[in-house]
Amino acid sequence: MSQSPSAQDTTADALDTANVRDEKIEQRNYVIFVIQGIVIQASKSIGNAHLLLPYLYVSTGSPIFLAGMLMPILAGARLIGQYLGAPVLSVSSTRKWFLIGGWGATAIALASAALAGRLTDHAVVMLIFILVALTMGIAKGINALAFNDLMARLLNRARRNSGLFLMSAAGGAVTIAVTWLMHRISAGGNTVDHNVNLALGAAMVTGVATLLMFAFVEPREPVSDGTADGQSGQTKPAKPTLSMRINKFREVLQYSWFRSYLIMRCFTATVIVAMPFYAVHGATHHVEKSPGGLSAFVIATSVAVIIFGPIWSRIGKVSQRYTLALGSILVVCAGVWALVIGEVASLQSVLAHSVVFALAAAGIQGVNASRMLFLIDAAPEEELAYFVTVSTTLAAVLQLVLSSIFGYLAQLQGVHWPIIILVVLNSIAAVYSLSLREPAKSTH
Secondary structure, three states: OOOOHHHHHHHHHHHHHHHHHHHHHHHHHHHHHHHHHHHHHHHHHHOOOOOHHHHHHHHOOOOOHHHHHHHHHHHHHHHHHHHHHHHHHHOOOOOHHHHHHHHHHHHHHHHHHHHHOOOOOHHHHHHHHHHHHHHHHHHHHHHHHHHHHHHHHHOOHHHHHHHHHHHHHHHHHHHHHHHHHHHHHOOOOOHHHHHHHHHHHHHHHHHHHHHHHOOOOOOOOOOOOOOEOOOOOOEOOOOOOHHHHHHHHHHHOOOHHHHHHHHHHHHHHHHHHHHHHHHHHHHHHHOOOOOOHHHHHHHHHHHHHHHHHHHHHHHHHHOHHHHHHHHHHHHHHHHHHHHHHHHOHHHOOHHHHHHHHHHHHHHHHHHHHHHHHHHHHHOOHHHHHHHHHHHHHHHHHHHHHHHHHHHHHHHHHOOHHHHHHHHHHHHHHHHHHHHOOOOOOOOO
């Protein structure tokens, strides 16, 4: 039966109204997305777990060996968060509540680390920092899943890309402003005051990002039963069983290029391990005599990331191998410069040590991005998740083992020994990265 003209007009008006409303919602979401993303970028920089947690921990006078293990604990917890969160998130009708919970937990964890900085019982301090690393890791894993999925569903590609570019630049500026403000607030205080206030600043910024997420408008979607597509009526493939997943993990190891990639991933795992030990090295030289040292180092890392972001983008367009190699070399240069500072008393200043963290931050930024882009370029799209899971799991386990060994070595022989070994391993990582073949899809 055909509709009357008046009924058709009414339907058209309703559709126009719905489209206008959807456009307004998307525009609103985009504004919130950008503002909240800028704040989150600042939170990640100020509360940089690779720098803030080890530095703050060492300033308490607790045993050094745990400082190097905090990052692998966080990385392992992130994997746990992803493994446990993925099944729940896949059948949930909303995403923003996962983000609110994850960022809220991160804010509480950073505040807890700040309070632990004033404690004198080393056993309690160690326990709190382990719990902080676990909490932040699990939250990061869940946040990564929910954030990517939410943005992909509710914002178009153009807005996602423009928003991410703006967040990166503006987030660095906010980081510098907030760090400087906390430094001014701490003026006249001791090192503990500066470090604790900076951690509290990171917690407050993360809390603001959490509150902003409440304003995000997310339409509820019907929960899928995993059997049929409500729009097309087509049957969806059944979710893979555990045995099917294990077989898939075995299959991806049959790719020769992926085995070479895993070797590279093992070597470049040492790039990520380096920052906590550079933080320990900086703390041993400046905790007592430079109260604002940590603030200066956070600003140095932010400036480096802002400057090198476009550089890595340009180099990556030529070859991800070059970015991997150059990133590793920058981390090597940071380690060599740290060793020189340790031997030359006249160089033991906050400014000189800031160069260490700027070089390391830039190198880690390049390596992190290129490792993932290299894998995305090389892996079959439908099996990418399995390649990512195998590589990230292996890297997390290796980082935990290496950090444990280096942590005990730093405790017994001094932090310069782990740095020497890391310089050697990162040099090997740079050379091996150049030996990789350019990615080719599905090549055995």
